[in-house]
Amino acid sequence: MNGFDQLLGGFLTVLTPENLLLALLGCVLGMLVGVLPGFGPAAATSLLLPITFTLGPTAAIIVLAAILYGSAYGGTITAVLLNVPGETSSVATTLDGYKMARQGRGGQALAIAAIGSFVGGVVGLLGFVLAVPLSNLALAFQPPEFFALTIFGVALVAGLGGKSIVKALISGGLGLIVGLIGIDFITGAPRFTFGQVELLDGLNLVPIVMGLFGISELFTSIERHATTPAPITVTSIWPTRDDFRRSVLPIARGSVIGFFMGLLPGSPGAATSFTSYVVERRLSKHPEEFGKGAIEGVAGPETANNSLSISGMIPLFTLGIPTSATMAIMMGAFTVNGLIPGPLLFTQHPDVAWAIIASMFVGNVILLVLNLPLARVWVAFLRIPYPLLYGFVLAIMLVGAYTIEGSAFNVAVMLVAGLIGYGLRKVDIPLAPIALTIVLAPLMEQSLRTALTISRGDPGIFFHSPLSTILLVGSVTAIAAFAIRGVLRSRCASAPSAVDVLEARAERKLPWHEE
Amino acid sequence: MSTEPDPRATGSFATIPVRGTTYFRASAAVAVLIATISVYIVVTGVGYGIWDGTRPGPGFFPICVGGVMTLLSTIWAVQSFTERGAREDDSSIPDRRGALHILFSVGIVVAFIVLVDVIGFVISFAVCAFGLFWFVAARRWWVAVVLAIITAAAVNALFRLALNVPLPVSPIPLLAEWGI
Numbered sequence: 159m160n161g162f163d164q165l166l167g168g169f170l171t172v173l174t175p176e177n178l179l180l181a182l183l184g185c186v187l188g189m190l191v192g193v194l195p196g197f198g199p200a201a202a203t204s205l206l207l208p209i210t211f212t213l214g215p216t217a218a219i220i221v222l223a224a225i226l227y228g229s230a231y232g233g234t235i236t237a238v239l240l241n242v243p244g245e246t247s248s249v250a251t252t253l254d255g256y257k258m259a260r261q262g263r264g265g266q267a268l269a270i271a272a273i274g275s276f277v278g279g280v281v282g283l284l285g286f287v288l289a290v291p292l293s294n295l296a297l298a299f300q301p302p303e304f305f306a307l308t309i310f311g312v313a314l315v316a317g318l319g320g321k322s323i324v325k326a327l328i329s330g331g332l333g334l335i336v337g338l339i340g341i342d343f344i345t346g347a348p349r350f351t352f353g354q355v356e357l358l359d360g361l362n363l364v365p366i367v368m369g370l371f372g373i374s375e376l377f378t379s380i381e382r383h384a385t386t387p388a389p390i391t392v393t394s395i396w397p398t399r400d401d402f403r404r405s406v407l408p409i410a411r412g413s414v415i416g417f418f419m420g421l422l423p424g425s426p427g428a429a430t431s432f433t434s435y436v437v438e439r440r441l442s443k444h445p446e447e448f449g450k451g452a453i454e455g456v457a458g459p460e461t462a463n464n465s466l467s468i469s470g471m472i473p474l475f476t477l478g479i480p481t482s483a484t485m486a487i488m489m490g491a492f493t494v495n496g497l498i499p500g501p502l503l504f505t506q507h508p509d510v511a512w513a514i515i516a517s518m519f520v521g522n523v524i525l526l527v528l529n530l531p532l533a534r535v536w537v538a539f540l541r542i543p544y545p546l547l548y549g550f551v552l553a554i555m556l557v558g559a560y561t562i563e564g565s566a567f568n569v570a571v572m573l574v575a576g577l578i579g580y581g582l583r584k585v586d587i588p589l590a591p592i593a594l595t596i597v598l599a600p601l602m603e604q605s606l607r608t609a610l611t612i613s614r615g616d617p618g619i620f621f622h623s624p625l626s627t628i629l630l631v632g633s634v635t636a637i638a639a640f641a642i643r644g645v646l647r648s649r650c651a652s653a654p655s656a657v658d659v660l661e662a663r664a665e666r667k668l669p670w671h672e673e
Numbered sequence: 674m675s676t677e678p679d680p681r682a683t684g685s686f687a688t689i690p691v692r693g694t695t696y697f698r699a700s701a702a703v704a705v706l707i708a709t710i711s712v713y714i715v716v717t718g719v720g721y722g723i724w725d726g727t728r729p730g731p732g733f734f735p736i737c738v739g740g741v742m743t744l745l746s747t748i749w750a751v752q753s754f755t756e757r758g759a760r761e762d763d764s765s766i767p768d769r770r771g772a773l774h775i776l777f778s779v780g781i782v783v784a785f786i787v788l789v790d791v792i793g794f795v796i797s798f799a800v801c802a803f804g805l806f807w808f809v810a811a812r813r814w815w816v817a818v819v820l821a822i823i824t825a826a827a828v829n830a831l832f833r834l835a836l837n838v839p840l841p842v843s844p845i846p847l848l849a850e851w852g853i
Binding site (some may be wrong): 209211212322324325327328331332334335338342344345347349377381417516543545546548549550552553554556557560561563565566569570572573577580581582584585586587603606607610613614615658 | 696699700703707710711714717721724725727728729730731733734735737738739741742745746748749752766767768771772774775778779781782783785786789790794798801802804806809810811812820824828831832837838839840841
């Protein structure tokens, strides 16, 4: 049976009233949380993760995938109507999307973004189906290759995830430290448990990511008193024929750009959408319109963004390696539901794996249907005073953390992780590498120790196979390249790039600060 | 309310050394803290055993991680002294009300941790929700009470009744009979 036959089977599993309802629920919840400025997919997914615990593996992942898309599109709505990107990957959308909204064309910008996201998602899915055979390649991996792969993943994530390679690597190291806690899997000796029974099994990923991304985001959002600006009203939403004509090629190019960049560990969402934006401006017949409301500036980046969110799952599904914080959270959801993402997923639970892939397509259709007519509803949500929303969200997070294992311990873990995350944000340490390395730590340690056991302590084993050699050399090269880039950047600090300026705006979450 | 423009947003980057700023002090403190934790991990890892006959012992990986982290945090600490950046000092420090809200929120979460197994989930949740709505959201006390009761009832219905998640009940028999 080839991939497309299995995908058809996945559709048969997903297209039940119950699963469709769950996908719809996930999209709605994701959009509701996604329109909260600052709440990108990672924070939204971690916040809503606990509601999936009792649903069963297939249903849980269907809901989470839908939450992921919904929250990503929620960020687009705020980018267009409030000039506030929900996350850095939506920053490029503010450039022309907000200008279109001020010209009374916000509805068209949202519609093209929705259509582009749908096309990007479908292209990403087709690539996903074609990439599934890669999982067979991963089955041939031995401990040295797995170790080299984890090192490569950490190197790229650290390099792409932050402005300082040292800080990004420190962030990754903190995740590895958290991963050390618990019983040693070979000898059974407790490590760094301080005599606490709760620590013997290690720390649960879910409350940690809820704290790192959710709590720290909440604290950041209320640290200064400010008001939410009123969103621009949406009138007509249907794009003109000229809008469609001008968007076709940017959407096509954005799909390809997003797909290939999503395969890179680090899933550089902002870099992807800006790459698409720059490409469109360069290829445009009227580049002078960019920054003043060019629809190509919305179509390309939004398409690339969604294509990337799908292709970013390919390394997780085929190799078991998450490429972003959001994927690490998804991996946590897999684990909670007794699934191990990676090559074995397609041999041990093919029904679940293909159902999830099919659900991504269904989720994209639901989003397309929901986005256009309901844009006004999502925006109305922003009229609720933020402190009230803050109270609701924090209260819901208390419940979520408690219900993970029915224990107040996880609430404490969430709080501590939130405070640490808040502190790390203040000193510009990126948080995504922590989530990734917490997930990767067991695989990294196990493969390292197993390989050294096989070789009786000879580290040369990591260079016996061409693949592990390439990955390790690539890791060192990547870290060196990122370090050099960092040095060059710091020497040019007086001349900020457009990306720097826009990211600065995104980081400041303008709705809580008057412009 | 903060009305100061972000220097990066306005394009007016100043290449000032960050030394002497709160940002520098915080960075240096975090770097030293991480270095200390890393050294502790290395020392503890040695105690767990580096090598066990023909294979790496339980302390092998912690020593590797702790060693690398010690090196990285030392580099960061050194970089902090030489860093030149475009950061306005204290631009991201909470104002007084923000700090109070954060501290109150932390207190609310701690209160929940302490109360949940003592007085049951629903009541402790309602108390904490009331605190958040009353103090952080600045609602009138009776509005906060109503919102807290509605939120607690909705959460109870969703998790206990719809999702069948077991939640601790109150030790008060009457309330326990009602499942709250």
